[in-house]
Amino acid sequence: MRGAVAFSGLALAITLGLLAQSTALSALGRLAPLWVLLPTSVLAALRLVVDLRAVPDAPPSPHETRRRQLRITAWLAGVVVSVYLFGFLPAATVFLFLFLRVETETRLRSAAITTSATVAFVYLVFGVLGGIAFPEGALF
Amino acid sequence: MLESAWQGLQIVFSWPNILFPVGATLLAMFVAFVPGISGMTLMALAIPWTFGWGEIPTLLFFGALVGGGTFMGSVTAILFNIPGNAPSAATLLDGHAMARNGQAQTAIACSASASALGSTVGIALLIALIPLLRRVLTAIGPLELLLLTIWGLLTITLVTRRAPLKGLIAAGLGMAIGFVGRDPRTAELRFTLGLEYLTDGVPVVPALLGLFALAEMLDLYVSGRRTISAEGVDAPLGGSVREGLLAVFRHPLIFLRGSLLGTALGIVPGVGGTVAGFVAYGDAARADHEGRFGKGDIRGVLAPESAIDAKDGGSLVPLLAFGIPGSEGTALLLTALMLHGITPGRELLEGQLTLAFVLIWSLFLSNWLTSILGLAVSRPLARLTVVPAQALVPVILVVLVLAALVERGSFGDLVLMTVFGLAGYAMKEFGWPRVAFVIAFVLASLFETNLHLTLRLYDLGRLDPFERPLALGLFVALALTVALPVARRLGSR
Secondary structure: OHHHHHHHHHHHHHHHHHHHHHOOOOHHHHHHHHHHHHHHHHHHHHHHHHHHHOOOOOOOOOHHHHHHHHHHHHHHHHHHHHHHHHEHHHHHHHHHHHHHHHOOOOOHHHHHHHHHHHHHHHHHHHHHHOOOOOOEOOOO | OHHHHHHHHHHHOOOOOOHHHHHHHHHHHHHHHOOOOOHHHHHHHHHHHOOOOOHHHHHHHHHHHHHHOHHHHHHHHHHHOOOOOHHHHHHHHHHHHHHHOOOHHHHHHHHHHHHHHHHHHHHHHHHHHHHHHHHHHHOOOHHHHHHHHHHHHHHHHHHOOOOHHHHHHHHHHHHHHHOOEEOOOOOOEEOOOOOHHHOOOOOHHHHHHHHHHHHHHHHHHHHOOOOOOOOOOOOOOOOOHHHHHHHHHHOHHHHHHHHHHHHHHHHOOOOHHHHHHHHHHHHHHHHOOOOOOOOOOOHHHHHHHHHHHHHHHHHHHHHHHHOOOOOHHHHHHHHHHHHOOOOOOHHHHHHOHHHHHHHHHHHHHHHHHHHHHHHHOHHHHHHHHHOOHHHHHHHHHHHHHHHHHHHHOOHHHHHHHHHHHHHHHHHHHOOOOHHHHHHHHHHHHHHHHHHHHHHHHHHOOOOOHHHOHHHHHHHHHHHHHHHHHHHHHHHHO
């Protein structure tokens, strides 16, 4: 329930933010955005009120679900940061291996084989056959 | 014209000419199945490979590339919720739901038959229109395009009946995000937050990858499901190839409407397969009175698939008539043809009609070949829905990261995909329809551009709606789209 309210609030905040930015545009530039954002902000405000007044009809998400949500978000953030720092191939290799070992508790040998096979496939198909240059990292 | 058509057909199916469209089709199928290398990339890579080729092999090869990959992009959309190409994003709405329900084979088979038959409709209409191509194109102006996009936006109300308020808000946000970037009329930057990355707008591919593919992978992990279809790894595959193949004949109106919509939208330059797929989906959702769309309804696969492949035939209309590319694919096709001394347009249509038909038949052959070969591998492919999720999630995440990075070589695309992925997961979690967001997002710039052009032409006294029969027809269709459901509801009370 709190999540639903927060999401509705976020939608309203984004709409109002865009609306505020629209006022700084020229008359021609803000015509279509205003036509869209004015009714959207009214509807978003209405939705937030509905969510605030709603009686929860479902139990809150279990602790395990929340934990998994936070963990996958952390993994995702880690992948993005490591791709930026180290480049795609090293980041993908390390992520895949660590995820299999830590999250899914895959055995060392299976994790190594899956990681090697995936990285080799990506390298051959995209790098060699596709002629695509893999992004390099800021550090290496 | 018939003689040229027959000569073109003989050229395509003769030896060794047949090797070119078959080879191109196989290549396009493989590329389309692997997210990250789009059909556009393949066409661009193929141009230097083919520098020494003659006219006929060039037409055969590139004609097949245009149509060869679409179906396989839908296969990844159905199995993994990852659109192999942007137009296939509409297919995943019900296609992946069918896979989760253990109906992957049915969905793939339906996609195969809708693709092949939809492309046949598109090509048949293209051939029928050849004598009228120039008149058809000059009849389409800003007013007609504006009415078409409004109709596309109206379909949002049909796909969000279960959550109309959230649907409208999502659509409004989608449209607002579609306005991000440099305004083409005033050149001022809108909603870019001072970021140079957003100057050209929010890129479609990373946004779609995040909103659907990444969001589904996040959901798969969080839900703790053992496999995509929630069946055990040893479970027998559900679904029926026969049922999927026959879906076109069980729902002929949905198929025909999707194909006609796809062809019509393909004719309009700049609209593209993504728009065609979603508009067809929304149009088909009008027949959903039980609220089954989005939960694995085969009609939700049939409609966009027939539209996406019918669009190929339509997209050749501006190219053949005026030498104007109507899409990225036809722009690359035009480049390839011109580099080989073939100039589409009046010269090709009036002086070398046989060559035009070689292009058309090659496209026809590749669409059918893709569907037949894809169907042959549908069973082993459907097995992937019972692969343990714990192995699948990280592998697909890696592929998605690469797919976001290679499209434009921009790290910003990876960040964007991640943001949209988290937003898409939250939308799914709290019941906000992503399809409403996407339809509005892809139609936003088309809507705004043609709104301004229409108003401007009207102010200058150069636009009289009553002298434009196509616009009047579209207006009547729009009015009926709105009035009929209301009348039906009032009548049922």
